[in-house]
Amino acid sequence: MPPIPGSGLAKGLAVTLRTMTKKTVTAQYPDAQPELPPRTRGVIGLFEENCTVCMLCARECPDWCIYIDSHKETVPAAVEGGRERSRNVLDRFAIDFSLCMYCGICIEVCPFDALFWSPEFEYAETDIHELTHERDKLREWMWTVPEPPALDPGAEEPKEVAAARKAAEKLAAAQEQAAQEQAAQRQAAEQTPAAPEQPARQEDEGPAE
Amino acid sequence: MSHLAAAAEQGFLSPTGVEIAFLLVGIATLGAAVVTVTTKQLVHAALWLVVALGGLAVEYLLLTAEFIAWVQVLIYVGSVVVLLLFGLMLTKAPIGRSPDADSGNRWAALTVAVAAAAALVWVVVDAFRTQWIDLDGPAQGSTRVTGEFLFQHWVLPFEALSVLLLAALVGAIVLSRKSDNDKEQR
């Protein structure tokens, strides 16, 4: 059936009228802060306790906007007769946000989880030089880093959890085996049937998994 | 006779406010008209024509011919001048003087204009002389009176004019249409 002439025009009018009755999408920003998701590329926070001054971030940065100074310190031997260790101490960690292009490569490459994305974005300055932020400021931003969001249902579990679980399972399996051997030894010794005991044992192991 | 008596009562050209206004507007209109034909800036000429036509409308108003006045504005200022300006813009009228905005026929044109003006003035003066408008009852020139005059006493000229305009319309369409021969040539 061909459309009624003018029905398209009427449809257009209906769309605008319907939109008028709906809630607006305007974000009234200075009055109301936006709700930004975790990992929003607002600013880069530094968790400096984790930093080992490996310099990977500074080297991978395509803009060369990360400045790191450090020196080496010698730590006396922990035990009597042991060897002295040396470790790196961070003197300066600065990111020039007038150069940074927010690619996030530094955060990706950091092997010790010392860099994080923070949704904080209100750090405009009136002078471009003031956009180079030093480690104290970067450390402050670390407090604004939100918890990572929950995993999707059905997602692969995090690596560290998986590793911990594997270890726990191994341990449990080893214990079970040990218990079974013990039981077998006892069975052999007392000559009683072991069949009713086995299910009860499995129930005990359930929560450990 | 009554007209003459009325004239005697009022006095010929007794300077009432309306008459003074009529004269002043008339002078302004005349001045605008003269500038229209003498200025060398084409668009200015068209705009001065607006002033002249508007002045005429005011004169009609002062003569209680309200209907004619508004029709004058509607047709001449609202449409004819717009058409004129449209044409001028299409022809790239320059801002400032156009050196060629003059005609070799200016004396002939002046003669025709003066003759036409003299004929009109003579006819009008001869027709009305010292007649005074009767302001009691519906004003002469109000819409109702004008309509009644037009469609009772002047129907034939009115219809003749309509036919003339229709003929002009058809003629314009015929002229602006592409003939079949042109199409074949392309």
Place this chain on the structure above:
Amino acid sequence: MNDVLDVALRLVVVFAVFMVLPLVVGQTEHKVMAHMQGRLGPMYAGGFHGWAQLVADGVKFAQKEDIVPADADRRIFQLAPAVALLPYLLVLVAIPIGPSESAVGQVIDAGIFFVLAVMGVGVLGSLMAGWASANKFSLLGGLRTAAQLLAYELPMLLTAASVAMAAGTVSLPGILNAFEWWWLPWQIVGAIVFFVAGLAELQRPPFDMPVADSEIIFGAYTEYTGLRFALFLLAEYAGIVVLCGLTTVLFLGGWHGPWGADGLGWVWTLLKTAILAFGVIWLRVTYPRLREDQLQKLAWTVLIPLALAQIALTGIVKVAIQ
């Protein structure tokens, strides 16, 4: 002395209406357009939902430098905004909002002709601006304005004539005195044609080809800044008020309403005008701009035949009921 006072008072009231209603329409446009696009619109000026936004705009315009381009035709360039704005003020004088003698600025015998004639003069302002700016875009805008005016003046006049035929008078209060409710369906085609042609004459979207800001940079107003530009904008909004008021008076029965015709007639007039003004804004938000050829085609092949058909219908019904 009393007469003088009376006239002065009427003029002051008309002037006040002329200054206030366009701003109200403008503010409504800000808000309605915003909400139709899922936005909030102005929220700060004046505190409560940005009610003073247009006042703030006016102050801003007044502070701007008044620039006349070097090659422009100075006098005409400066005169154009006044020519565009004043006619609407004059038209407002003749629109009756209530049944009593005191509810109209001035009763004019040939009201329809006066109103349409003076509205037509307003377009001269755009033409003058377009030509005097010495700018290609302005010239194009002026040309398009002229072409549009020539095309849309005719349907407007024809439909107005249809109402005049129905009422047997060309005076605006006279038409309203003769109004009956069944004129509404009788003249509905004429009303639509009149309204659409009026929109086109005001160069409101979707008929804003002459000012198309995205292609010819606001057409005739390209070179204008500051107060003169503001005057052109004010003329546009005054035009909306005038068009909606006229449509109300001619086709929607002005002060007539289902109840409360005595005393509250002016409320009906204002209400109908406001609804029409909302319609103007609604159309602007909804439809894209018509192309120049579509504009001309709409006028000559749709609106004028419809207007002529309306006149024929009016004539037949008029003869039949007599």
